[in-house]
């Protein structure tokens with residue numbers, strides 16, 4: 001069977017995805033989720049002309065002074081009157097500019113004695129100097145955040161200042177994770193020579209921890225079709241992600257166990273290294289992704305498939321990780337028939353691949369800060385060529 005190209009696998013995966021229902025969440029709970037509807041400004045910011053500096057509100061035409069200080073405008077306590085020729089109002093950063101004034105003289109360029117104010121320096125260079133105009137940031141009715149955009153910390157603050165206490169977002173995705181394999185024991189447990197500390201769940205959970213999820217940990221499951229299918233049947237989640245048992249060995253039982261649990265497999269085996277034996281399908285409304293067992297394969301497939309799927313499910317318009325390019329610091333041999341994600345280090349603007357790329361090796365993965373992407377059948381690449389990379393730092 002021909003291996004499925006990555007982009008096709010990603011497309012098919014997203015086509016299987018649902019969308020979690022929309023809910024209104026308080027700002028703190030909306031952080032890191034995706035907007036389910038456009039976020040529109042309920043107010044104009046700033047609502048009036050404000051001072052950008054501490055100093056004196058004056059009329060530009062009055063320069064070079066002197067002035068008589070007739071009052072004060074502070075943030076939250078505007079000066080109620082207006083500024084006539086020859087007058088100034090003491091003003092602070094963020095305070096409304098009084099009527100009649102059109103610029104602010106910074107206090108470092110002012111000499112004040114009692115209510116007498118003299119220029120000491122050049123003064124504001126033009127009308128509007130040191131003033132934030134009403135609507136400088138945005139106006140009421142502006143669309144500030146589109147549906148499908150992520151609520152980043154900056155967008156959260158923007159929504160708050162735009163007058164929102166709650167946002168319409170998609171509810172978190174319920175993700176169940178399971179490791180499979182008779183050789184696996186919990187990390188730190190006493191261990192025999194044929195056993196291995198289980199590391200994929202910890203890594204996978206950490207790789208998706210910044211996404212809006214509710215994690216359901218199914219633990220370590222044995223290589224027994226009845227136990228696996230029983231566990232898979234009982235899962236109540238939006239997405240089930242397994243690791244291990246995805247290949248063709250006698251103990252690779254995840255696919256038949258998923259099928260026994262009622263899942264329909266949409267695809268299995270993709271043109272990717274590492275990560276070839278990945279499978280995806282669904283059981284009613286629940287999606288299932290069977291990742292290979294090798295730790296680096298889990299890492300790469302999680303980046304390329306699990307994370308984008310969760311993001312899409314949670315309402316992301318653009319769920320895929322951004323591509324970047326870098327200058328190759330060494331030559332690379334021609335690539336085989338799978339897209340290759342090489343563990344690599346980007347150092348001083350140049351990228352170098354690790355010499356050994358075995359998909360079981362976590363130390364090389366842990367030392368890498370990016371992956372070099374090599375297309376199927378790519379010819380040898382020379383040092384100095386631009387290559388595509390994926391940042392994993």
Ligand SMILES: Nc1nc2c(c(=O)[nH]1)N[C@H]1C(S)=C(S)[C@@H](COP(=O)(O)OP(=O)(O)OC[C@H]3O[C@@H](n4cnc5c(N)ncnc54)[C@H](O)[C@@H]3O)O[C@H]1N2
Pocket residue numbers: 179180181183184196197198199200201243244245246247248249252274275276277291292293294295297359360
């Ligand atoms: N005859 C073939 N053999 C293999 C093929 C193939 O096409 N033909 N594909 C290879 C590729 S590529 C991969 S990737 C692996 C994936 O195999 P499985 O998904 O069945 O994974 P396992 O055999 O269960 O485990 C592989 C490896 O990883 C260790 N492992 C598994 N789970 C964990 C875990 N949770 N934490 C830490 N380590 C884990 C496991 O002990 C094995 O060493 O198949 C190749 N074989």
Ligand code: MOO
Pocket residue numbers: 272273274275276277292294297359
């Ligand atoms: O695809 Mo496997 O993940 O090459 O090691």
